[in-house]
Amino acid sequence: MRATCLTPVALLATILTFGCAKSKPNDYVTRAELRELLAAPGADSELAFAAERQGDLARLASATFVAPATAPTSAPQASAMADQYTQRLSDALRAVDQSLDVCANNIANAETTAFKASHAVRNDAGSIDFQFDHSQGSLTNTNRPLDVAISGIGFFRVKILASQGDGFGYTRNGNFFVNNEGQLVLGMGDGYKLDPPITVPPGTTEISISESGDVQVLEPGKEDKTQVGRLQLALFINAEGLHLLGGSIFIPTQASGIAMLKSPSGGGTGTIMQGFLESSNVDLGREYIRVRFLTNWRNAILRAIDAGR
Numbered sequence: 001m002r003a004t005c006l007t008p009v010a011l012l013a014t015i016l017t018f019g020c021a022k023s024k025p026n027d028y029v030t031r032a033e034l035r036e037l038l039a040a041p042g043a044d045s046e047l048a049f050a051a052e053r054q055g056d057l058a059r060l061a062s063a064t065f066v067a068p069a070t071a072p073t074s075a076p077q078a079s080a081m082a083d084q085y086t087q088r089l090s091d092a093l094r095a096v097d098q099s100l101d102v103c104a105n106n107i108a109n110a111e112t113t114a115f116k117a118s119h120a121v122r123n124d125a126g127s128i129d130f131q132f133d134h135s136q137g138s139l140t141n142t143n144r145p146l147d148v149a150i151s152g153i154g155f156f157r158v159k160i161l162a163s164q165g166d167g168f169g170y171t172r173n174g175n176f177f178v179n180n181e182g183q184l185v186l187g188m189g190d191g192y193k194l195d196p197p198i199t200v201p202p203g204t205t206e207i208s209i210s211e212s213g214d215v216q217v218l219e220p221g222k223e224d225k226t227q228v229g230r231l232q233l234a235l236f237i238n239a240e241g242l243h244l245l246g247g248s249i250f251i252p253t254q255a256s257g258i259a260m261l262k263s264p265s266g267g268g269t270g271t272i273m274q275g276f277l278e279s280s281n282v283d284l285g286r287e288y289i290r291v292r293f294l295t296n297w298r299n300a301i302l303r304a305i306d307a308g309r
Helices: 008-016 031-038 046-062 075-108 284-307
Strands: 118-122 128-132 139-141 148-151 156-159 168-171 176-178 184-186 192-195 206-209 214-218 226-230 233-235 243-246 249-251 260-262 271-274 276-278
Touching (some): 075 118, 206 271
Parallel strands (some): 148 276
Antiparallel strands (some): 118 128, 139 276, 156 192, 176 184
């Protein structure tokens, strides 16, 4: 039975106060608990996790308009409670919308070279952050000599604007080209120059790149290849703390720590695979599950709200 002392807004907002895996219908749900229910499913056991939360949602919706035993007895108290509940509802829906935006961005970049998917995680304060998944995507054979992939956890370093981060960007995208100055550049944007720089002599007829990053070229009139440089890979103490600059370019933050440059095949960076590119690590099946799950959550909450108007 509805409490007549509550305002309509307070009645609508009681959706956030009952039923969420609680044994007593009048127990209040904390904001952290609410965010836990509405967060996007984690990386493991999405289906089981989603089913459990759908059960929580059903209990939540069924108890939407049950008044608490300690319902306010005055209009000011009811108004204050309404404001509190409305803020919780707003935060919850915002969390759902943010999660849906992240899913949409992941899906849109499923074919982007070396793109890293992101997902919702709860921080120590109980609120939602979004974190990149830096697990390796599958390696696709392109047979192009200047396409190189990293089998491991390192990053290529390229020169970007001095005002951005430390002036260097870090990427898993190894789609390189030779610019008009003979320098190796990344095939995105205006062509970010590889660092340390590698210059290919004019007229080069063959380029080979070893697993350890040695770049050798065959020049006209020569029988033997000449080494013109060595690829270096960057490591971070906490790659999840990197900030996405755009596309597949990241810049370091205080959370990621500074870049540590090492030679491939040494120091745990990984090895170089010539003629391959790393695909996006977006799992489309998982993302569609998340979208369906989050959309159902949002629609069910809105239907419960509309039923009380």
